Amino acid sequence: MRTQVAIIGAGPAGLLLSHLLERRGIDAVVLESRDRAYCEQRQRAGMLEQGTVDVLRACGAGARLDREGLTHHGLELRFGGRGHRIPLSELTGGKTVTIYAQTEIVKDLIALAPEGRIRFGAEVVEVDASTPRVTYRENGRLHTLDCDLIAGCDGFHGVSRAAVPNATVHEREYPYAWLGVLADVPPSTEELIYCHHERGFALHSLRSPEVSRLYLQVSPTDELAAWPDERIWAELRTRLATGDGWTLKDGPIREKAITPMRSFVTEPMRHERLFLAGDAAHIVPPTGAKGLNLAVSDVTALAAAIADGGLDGYSESRLRQVWRAEHFSYWMTTLLHTDHSADAFARRLQLSHLDYVVSSTAAATTLAENYVGFAYDGR
Template identity: 90%
Template sequence: MRTQVAIIGAGPAGLLLSHLLERRGIDAVVLESRDRAHCERRQRAGMLEQGTVDVLRAAGAGERLDREGLTHHGLELRFGGAGHRIALSELTGGRTVTIYAQTEIVKDLIALSPEGRIRFEAEVLEVDPASPRVTYRENGVLRTLDCDLVAGCDGFHGVSRAAVPRAKVFERDYPFAWLGVLADVPPSTEELVYCHHDRGFALHSLRSPEVSRLYLQVSPDEELAAWPDERIWSELRTRFATRDGWTLKDGPIREKAITPMRSFVTEPMRHDNLFLAGDAAHIVPPTGAKGLNLAVSDVTALASAIAARYEGGSSALLDGYSSARLRRVWRAEHFSYWMTTLLHTDHSADAFARRLQLSHLEYVVSSKAAATTLAENYVGFAHDGP
């Protein structure tokens, strides 16, 4: 088989890239090791930057997003028993964020894909960036896909990252994890609440008007069995409690999982004809909600670079892809690190460090300049692309 662009991975990054290329008349094939049902139920982030929403709309994948997505103009930082609103739209010239689950984006993009573009249950075994060629197993048969370019959108554990020789790796593990729950209960808030508490961080998010997404800071070695539903709700009520008597609604918990937190970047994001995007190249702690948005920004820029090669014969954007993307990646890495250390409780820290953290929180909510820095990073910057 032959195509112009081989895309490894049918997550949001790979699917969106294939769709952006198709709209420019460029052939692409997506190879995905899992089946369609698995791809459509993988739970991941659900906060979309303004730029991500704009790209999905321009790609023709915005109909259900506009109908069901929850647009937010602000968020709340809560600490010391009091809430402080960060007016995102007022501080960023009207930009917003939208709550819309990654699973729904995947469903929308798969539904838009023509027959044969996505090959599910096609396990990629090897990538040859020089040829370029991808070897994969489908229905027990070894096959090869020859192409001009390869886009590695197959995540941290995929084969693409390993195909970049002599890569530099930068990483940091954090001394805490998130216990995340999906609960069948209407949200207790209209905007996200990021809460700092002596017992640990908590986050109240939304999935829909009927479903809430909530998180608790726990130890990375915490056992899920140690957290029955009632303990989760009790701890959430304690951390979210305010002096004015704010009430947290509770209800049946549908799903729960513990996710360690880490930062990771691999450099470069290109080797020969292989280009990395999304989690294959970088991971951020979820506090800043940058993971999915950064992946969308990657493939939007990559689609423009590939189109420039085929439409105008120029490889300049492809040649500059890695360096340009890494500048954006490190900005997102810093913001995610900053939000994480600002809001989480390091139980090994001394009293001096705790007071510094509280002082920083008070500065962010009392200074327009500091609040603007948070707001413009949170809503995101314009994506580079078509």
């Protein structure tokens, strides 16, 4: 087989890249080791920046997003038992964010793909970045896919990242993890609540008007068995409590998981004819909601570079935006999470910083601009 671009991984990055290339008349084949059902059921949260929504609409994947996505014009920072609204749209010239699950984006993009573009159950076993060529196993047999270039969109544990020799790796582990739950209960809020509490961070998000997504800061060593549903709701009520009568709705929890938090960047994001995108190149802690949006920015830039002959500048340009997102995610994480090893001085500094963010228009604008996403020009 031969194609112009071999794409490894059928997550949002790989699928979207294939559609962006198609719109430019460039052939691509997507190789995915899992089956279609797994890809369409892999649960991930989804907070979409304005730019991400615009890209999905432009490639024809915006119909259901526009019907079912929940557009937000602000968010709330909550600490000291009080809520403080950050008016995102007002501070950023009208930009919004949209709640729409990553799982649904994958379904929409798969449904748009023509027959044969995505090869599910095709496990890539070797990447030759110089030829270039991809070797994959399908139905127990080895096959090769010759191409002009390779896009590695197969995540942190995929083969693409390992195929970049002598890469420089930057990494940070955090002493926090998130216990995330998906609950069959209408949300208790119309906009996301980011809450700092002495017992730990909490986040009240939502999946739909009928389903809530909530998170608790826990220890990375915690196990799910230590968190029965009753304890989760009790802890959420404690951390999210306010003095104005606000109440938290509870209900059946359908899913729960504990996710450690880390920052990771590998550079460069290119080796010969292999180009990395998304989690294959970088991971951010989820506090800033940048992971999916960075992946979309990567493949949008990569598609343009492939079509316009700008591949030599791809890695340098993308890494500038990646590091901006890494810093914002680090800042949000350290601003809102509770370091139980910190002394009273450090805790008072953290509260002072939170108070500054909600009382200063300049500080709130910095948060808002980063949260909704920059129109990045690559310079």
